[in-house]
Amino acid sequence: MKPGVSGHVERWRGRARDLTHRALTLPGASVILRIARELATASLSDRSMTLSAQAFTSVLPIVVLLTTLPVGRTYLDTALNNLGVNPTRLDASLSTSTTTAFGVVGALMTIAGATSLARALGRMYMQTFRVNKLSWRGWWRWVAVIFLIPAAVTVQGLITPLGDISIFGVHYHRVGPLGLAIVVLASFVTWWALWTVVPRLMVSHQVPMRLLAVNGALTSSLITVYLIGSRIVLPETVPATVNRFGTLGMVFLAISWLYFYAAILVVSATVVHAVATDDGVWGRRVGAFTGVPVPAPVPPNPFALPDQPVAADDRHP
Numbered sequence: 001m002k003p004g005v006s007g008h009v010e011r012w013r014g015r016a017r018d019l020t021h022r023a024l025t026l027p028g029a030s031v032i033l034r035i036a037r038e039l040a041t042a043s044l045s046d047r048s049m050t051l052s053a054q055a056f057t058s059v060l061p062i063v064v065l066l067t068t069l070p071v072g073r074t075y076l077d078t079a080l081n082n083l084g085v086n087p088t089r090l091d092a093s094l095s096t097s098t099t100t101a102f103g104v105v106g107a108l109m110t111i112a113g114a115t116s117l118a119r120a121l122g123r124m125y126m127q128t129f130r131v132n133k134l135s136w137r138g139w140w141r142w143v144a145v146i147f148l149i150p151a152a153v154t155v156q157g158l159i160t161p162l163g164d165i166s167i168f169g170v171h172y173h174r175v176g177p178l179g180l181a182i183v184v185l186a187s188f189v190t191w192w193a194l195w196t197v198v199p200r201l202m203v204s205h206q207v208p209m210r211l212l213a214v215n216g217a218l219t220s221s222l223i224t225v226y227l228i229g230s231r232i233v234l235p236e237t238v239p240a241t242v243n244r245f246g247t248l249g250m251v252f253l254a255i256s257w258l259y260f261y262a263a264i265l266v267v268s269a270t271v272v273h274a275v276a277t278d279d280g281v282w283g284r285r286v287g288a289f290t291g292v293p294v295p296a297p298v299p300p301n302p303f304a305l306p307d308q309p310v311a312a313d314d315r316h317p
Contacts, residue, residue: 030280038274044266047124051117051262055149056255058117062150111143118142121265122202128269129293131206141201152194156227159186184224192220195265208291211276219268226264230257 119142126133134141165179196216199207234257241249276287 031275031278031282034278034280034283035271035274038270039267042128042266042270044263044270047266048259048263050120051124051265052255052258054117054120055258055262058114058146059150059153062111062114062146111146114146115139115142117149118145118202121145121198124266125199125202125207125269128266129203129207129273131203131293131295132297134202134204138204145198145201148194148198152190155190156187159183159190162186184228187224187227188220190220191223192216195219195223195268199269203293204296206296207293211272211290211293214276214290215269215272218272219265222264222268223261226261 122134122142125131160183163179163183165182167178192213193216196212199212199215200209203212238250238253241253245252273293275283276290277283277292278287
C-alpha cells in the first residue's frame with residue numbers, strides 16, 4: 001500500500017472512531033446498543049418457533065375441552081364466530097365418541113398435555129429476565145395459564161362486534177369510528193391484563209410488578225396492532241391459501257400467525273429487560289421506576305445425594 005493511501009485510511013479510521021465515540025455519548029445510545037445486543041443473542045427464532053408449536057398443540061385441545069362444557073359453550077361459539085372461525089365446522093371435525101370421551105380422566109390428560117405451552121412460556125420469561133426456575137410446587141400456575149389464554153381469546157371475540165358502533169351512522173368498511181376506538185381500547189386492556197398476569201405467574205416475585213406491567217403494555221400494544229393488521233390481511237389470504245394448498249396450507253398459515261404472535265412476546269420481554277437493566281442514564285431512570293429482576297435463591301434439591309466426607313487417608317498431604 002502506498003504511503004499516501006495508508007494515510008487516508010488512517011484518517012478515515014480516526015474519523016470513524018470519533019463518530020462512534022460521539023454517537024455513544026448521545027442520550028439513549030447505550031440503551032439502543034443494549035437492546036440490539038440482547039435481541040441478537042435472544043434466540044428469537046428458536047423461542048418463537050417453540051412457543052408457536054406449543055400453542056398450536058396445546059390451545060386447540062383446551063378449546064375442544066371447553067366446547068364440551070354446556071355453561072361456556074354459548075359464549076365460546078359466539079366468540080369463535082366473531083373471530084371468523086365457524087364452530088359448526090369444529091363440531092363436524094369431532095366425532096361423537098371424541099366429544100363424549102372427555103370424562104374426568106380425559107380432561108385431566110388434556111390439561112396435563114396443554115401445560116407444555118405454560119412451561120415453554122415459563123422458560124422463555126425465566127431466561128429473558130435472568131431469574132431462576134420456580135419450584136415444582138407451583139404447578140397450579142401452569143394450569144392457570146392454559147385457561148387464561150383461551151379466556152382472553154374469548155373476550156377478544158366477544159368485543160369484536162363492538163366495532164359496528166358508530167356516530168350518526170358513519171361507517172367505513174362496516175366499521176364505525178367510535179366502535180373501532182372501543183375495540184382497540186378493549187383489546188389493549190385485555191391483552192395487557194393477560195401478558196402482565198401470565199409472566200407474573202411464571203416468574204413470581206422475582207420480577208417487580210411494575211416492570212411486568214410495562215412489559216404487558218408493550219406486548220399488548222404490538223399485539224393490538226398485529227390483530228388489526230390480521231383483520232385486514234387474513235380475509236383475503238386464508239381463502240387463497242385453502243384453495244391452493246387445502247388443509248395443509250391452513251395449518252402452515254396458523255403456525256405462521258402464531259409464530260409472529262410469539263415473536264412479539266419474546267421481543268417485548270427482551271426490550272423491556274434490556275432497558276430496565278441498562279447502566280446508562282435512561283436505563284437507570286427506568287430501572288429506578290420499574291425495579292429490576294432479582295433472582296430468588298435456588299431451593300435445595302430433596303433428591304440430591306449428600307456430599308460424602310473425604311477420608312483422612314484419601315486426602316492429599
